[in-house]
Amino acid sequence: MTQQPLFSESAIDAPRPIKVVVVGAGFSGIIAGIRFLQRVKNVELTIYEALNGVGGTWFANRYPGLACDIPSHCYQLTFHEKTDWSSFYVQGPEILAYLETVVDKYNLRPFIKLEHRLTSAIWSEDTGKWNLTIQRPSTDSANQVEEFQTDADVLFTGIGGLSRWKWPDVKGLHSFKGKIIHSAKWETGEGDPAGPWEDTVQSWKDKKVGVIGVGSSALQIVPALQPKVQLLRNYVRGQTWISFPFLGDRAEQLGMGTTETNYKFTDKDKERFRDPAYYKDFRRDLESDLNSLHVVTLKGHPMQEGGRTTFKADMLKRLEPRPDIAEHLIPDFPICCRRLTPGPGYLEALCQDNVEFIPTEIEQILPNGIETVDGKIDELDVIVCATGFDTSFQLPFPIIGRGGVQLSEKYKPHPKTYLSVAVDGFPNWFQSLGPNAAVGSGSLLIVIERQVDYAVEATLKLQREHLKSMEVKTEAVEDWDAYLEHHFEKTVFSEKCRSWYKQGLSEGRVVALWPGSCLHAVRALEHPRWEDYTYESLNGHKNRFFWAGNGTTVAEETPGADRAWYLSQVDFPPVPLHQA
Template sequence: MALSETTPIFGESAIDAPRPIKVVVVGAGFSGIIAGIRFLQRVPNVQLTIYEALGGIGGTWFANKYPGLACDIPAHCYQLTFHEKTDWSSFYARGSEIQAYLESVVEKHNLRPFIRLEHRLTGAIYSEATGKWNLTIQRPNKDSGGETEEFEDSTDILFTGIGGLSRWKWPDIKGLHSFGGKIVHSARWETGEGDVSSPWEDTVESWKDKRVGVIGVGSSAIQIVPALQPKVRHLCNYVRGKTWISSPFLGERAEKLGMGKTESNYTFTDKDKELFKDPAYYKEFRRELESDLNSIHVVTLTGHPVQVAGRAAFKADMLKRLATQPAIAEHIIPDFPVGCRRLTPGPGYLEALCQANVEFISTEIKQVLPNGIETVDGKIDELDVIVCATGFDTSYRLPFPIVGRGGVQLSDKYNPHPKSYLSIAVDGFPNWFQSNGPNSAVGSGSLLIVFERQVDYAVQATLKLQREHLKSIEIKPQAVADWDAYIEHYFKKTVFGEKCRSWYKQGQEEGRVVALWPGSCLHAVRALEHPRWEDYTYEPLDGHTNRFFWAGNGTTVAEETPDADKAWYLSEVDVPPVRLH
């Protein structure tokens, strides 16, 4: 095909001269912090901004302040691969300690100058003309007494790290807000004795005469109940469904490595922490913990011997811990397989249910009255505080518009269920990658390694866009459809497809699994390792049509820089081992 004389064949710069590229990261939780670090480290000539809606970094670990808040993954497995912490206080880290850890990551990597706190994304529209995302950001107007203002920004690459469990909601209970006492949601811990930023410990003394109702039996309720039980006059736990409470994860491994018994949350001693200062010892300790954590995926497969054995073991353990209250066991031990809904170790929860000041109520709630809660059997419990540990909006439909090519709305793409490509890209939305999106949570293993690999993937895509002078990179619709079919068929062989109410299925007993990766944690790591660039379509930048435009002017930056190392490759030699046989 003949080319116009004005059509550029090659670029005017050196082949390895990186063009300027702008990246906006939304969210300063784990994935946003990882993204900030890796984009700055690996993408040359990058302009980076991280917008965070909250008043501090940490995402869910900054937002949540409820009593007993802790991670249900062992602390030494719930940290970044490149930023180890050896002095965790306990086997399962407290929320405040995890948030402090994230602060330390930000400080070490000097990320603070790139983070804009109290900056909330309120809209994102892709411009086909420019290949950029036009963003609307809301922030406080410091000159108007608490009002907000909006401004616009634009970016070449949009990376969102918005958590799937970040949009909490009140339960649908008649009369809920007619309650005359204090009502609080676990995800928004405001009790009247302080604001949401106040830790529970600051107000604990004021609770000693309170009659408290906790609604729910999810992960938050399982942590809140044992934290409140010894501090309040009386506690009613309203439980609609059933759930498996496991023995603390990896307790045997921890005991083998000298960490003591972990039926409860083991507190590390000064001796333990001193041992962890030995790099070799710590490396072995962490590696063995994570290896065990990554070995339990088979428990999620229907009928697998490990699933069957695990179910029998968990049931026996729950019956033992509820020996003084066997009636509770009848109501709480599930008929569905282990793992069908989120499995939580819940140190102290079952023990708290057996205490004299706790009432386990499995009768359905009829309504909330000004003085308490009435169940359908007519019983009324007079309460001072109601805690709703009742979950989140798990639809993945964000409360602001994200508009892609041709005006397509992300909310439409996510109806009736979210569809994505490897949980990170959506067709019709060029130059956008996400972490912690649909089908990216894991049923076993640590989520943080998945976050790291999702960021790595987005960085590789950004480098390709920059290196090859591309205007856009967009996943093909057929690639999304194929991955969606893979997800649909995969979960048929797992316990997640059984009948149980779970946020994995948008709070439904049956239906599409929208939260979990279709495979193990290690499977996700491998799947994201090498991008399939053939699954994408591309638009060239600046109107060029020759696929070798990126080859530039025939030179390299080193040749154009007088003092540059012009034999850099001698420092990057991959020396093969000598084969003996």
């Protein structure tokens, strides 16, 4: 039997080859592609995207009115600023165009495989790799698919908690003889489905349209369709808070009107933003304000109570022509209990003559329309389901970890993770936007960036220390789960309101949100606790210093290399102004 060498024969800083697979080419996958290529040497990277374009949710969603519900200047990467956003709450196509410019700037397209869907991921304890099955269009027929096998030393998934839509559970849904459309799969059969949504509703001016839902999608679809249809009926089961536009002190800086629901930036505004110093201060102040709202989510906090009073007064004012709608729509639960959105134009659209607000429960869908529980039948030509998502984090394909454990079982009765990025029993797998990764306030993108940073640091550790695997300890997962349970008791998220934060339930476990503020998440992920993991060495090496190598560095083994590189990395301490 050949005896394993005690130490590596390579230089201490010679990176071993490592293969990384990223699943998804939305914000998470794009950021991951950039950072893995930037920071991990000798890496083989592939990004698999199920759709036929980059952008994730911003590519998949094409419904009327699609927009971001936080300020556009806060919805961009820290390292790729855009100064010419068209409006305060920017439309979806503009965000998609932004993401495409990021992909092109960092030359990611050669690493992205479109229309490649992950259908299974199985951990191999023998090889210390993830065995992956990928489905793609067949080279033999345009209407068929084929599968192939590949593997990865590190698997990173950026799938998203709201990427799996489903039809709402309504009796007779598919008996409807007119057009029935889900907001997450906007297909009308008219015009170019890949083009602007306006091209698909040109013939709707004589149509009666029903929109089911009062979530963020419905709040955008209703005002977008209202001017283009004969009659719009909005079927609303629950209640929701509508916030006024988040402008703060920036309104005065730019001369914005205080009554505007979505300010359009002028050429003068954009010219100001071209000044790097001005733009830096503008964005920093705006994002700082956004990140200061966490206290609103705490039970009994003065800002929670004050916000509730302010939002109610604003909604009553905007619904002045229709006080009956205000009576049904304004909640009795705290603000932020379910996702808070500005919904530009939604309340105003409800007050238009061609809109009917229907708070009565739906009994069933009929071939010609919708019947409500009071027996009333509304005839319709088009039904839009702006509701219905699988928020259980049960993925549509198997992920099988150590010992054959399935992630779907691991996530019952509710998902348990470690800092939302790792799961015990699933070595070398990291994720963004998994369970408890979203934020109730603040910038989601900075959290995604830090989740990617965490995965990159873990990969560097695997590579640097010649490790076969790293797996988070079960006790660390259990401790984090206990922390979650304790935290949410103090927040309005645990109050009674139907929300995707709680898997679409009125009460129960909060599975979607980070237990703290956005800034809290950034700090928590900043310095990984490697002691919370267990490790296996490559090829069964027992000496923990195997990675120390042959006693040299790459610079010493490379002719002409810089052997005083540390002089370019000096951290000069500040000199005190006054000597003691």
